[in-house]
Amino acid sequence: MRIHHLNCGCMCPIGGALFDGFSRGLTASLVCHCLLVETNQGLVLIDTGFGDRDIKAPLSTLSPFFMNLNRIQFEEKYTAIAQIKQLGLNPRDVRHIVLTHLDFDHAGGLEDFPEATVHVMQTEMEAAKSRRGFIGAERYRPGQWDEVKYWKYYSPSGEPWFGFEAVRDLDELPPEILLIPLAGHTRGHAGVAIKTSEGWLLHAGDAYFYREEMGTTKPRCTPGLRAYQWLMEVDRKTRLYNQERLRALSLDHSNEVRLFCSHDAIEFKAIALPNNS
DSSP states (O other), rough: OEEEEEEEEEEBTTTHHHHHSOSSSSSOEEEEEEEEEETEEEEEOOOSOOOOOHHHGGGGGGOOHHHHTTTOOOGGGHHHHHHHHTTTTOGGGGGEEOOOOOOOBEEEEEEETTTTTTEEEEEHHHHHHHOOOHHHHHOOOGGGTTTEEEEEEOSSSOOOEETTBBOOOOOTOOOOOOEOOOSSSSTEOOOOOOOTTOOOOOOOOSSSSGGSSSSSSSSOOHHHHHHHHHHHHHSSHHHHHHHHHHHHHHSSSSEEEEEEOBBBBHHHHHHHHSSSS
């Protein structure tokens, strides 16, 4: 099983280092960290970032509020379909897509792979369909996924994995790929764990946003990303609880589990080079 780390979106919000912790100019640099997994069952995507339609006709799928707030960069090279082709692989071989959640910057490429089965938590789909409140309406964009033909939904209960509940035996997927419920950012947010020959990878999605929130007993987050987490959370108590559990995991099992989030560019660079696992 070979794993490719893909950046399927670039966002440059105003704030520079107040967001990403390293930029010297006025704007920050945030990524959309996705995975492409080569398996015996075909190609599997973990999140999709922005899709082809988002790039070519953004007002047909995306919220102007988040387009402007995040300053999304509309470049075709960031789409998963373009990067799969660049790897010399066939996008039609993408058989499955496993989602951390259905936010616009994670699910934009779903319709670029019309034959793929999309795996997501049941509570996340319920939240996406209800689109409650202003943020709910802006973050969930049905135009990105209303033509998806094949869905698989999962409940948040499951077997233990390093102290977390884990949804195992995802339909038609290798047993090495698990869903780890991590609610708080959204109702049905989940991490995706993958067992490799060198240990576990855990794609934590948006359960945290900044590299210094993990691997330390004194976590720190930039003001911009802290504010963004507050803006997007649906359950602060649960979000912070799951962050604390992830932090403990990052400290107690660092030799067994490599943890990363969706949007930290430094974290992405550290794990994506070389671009395989």
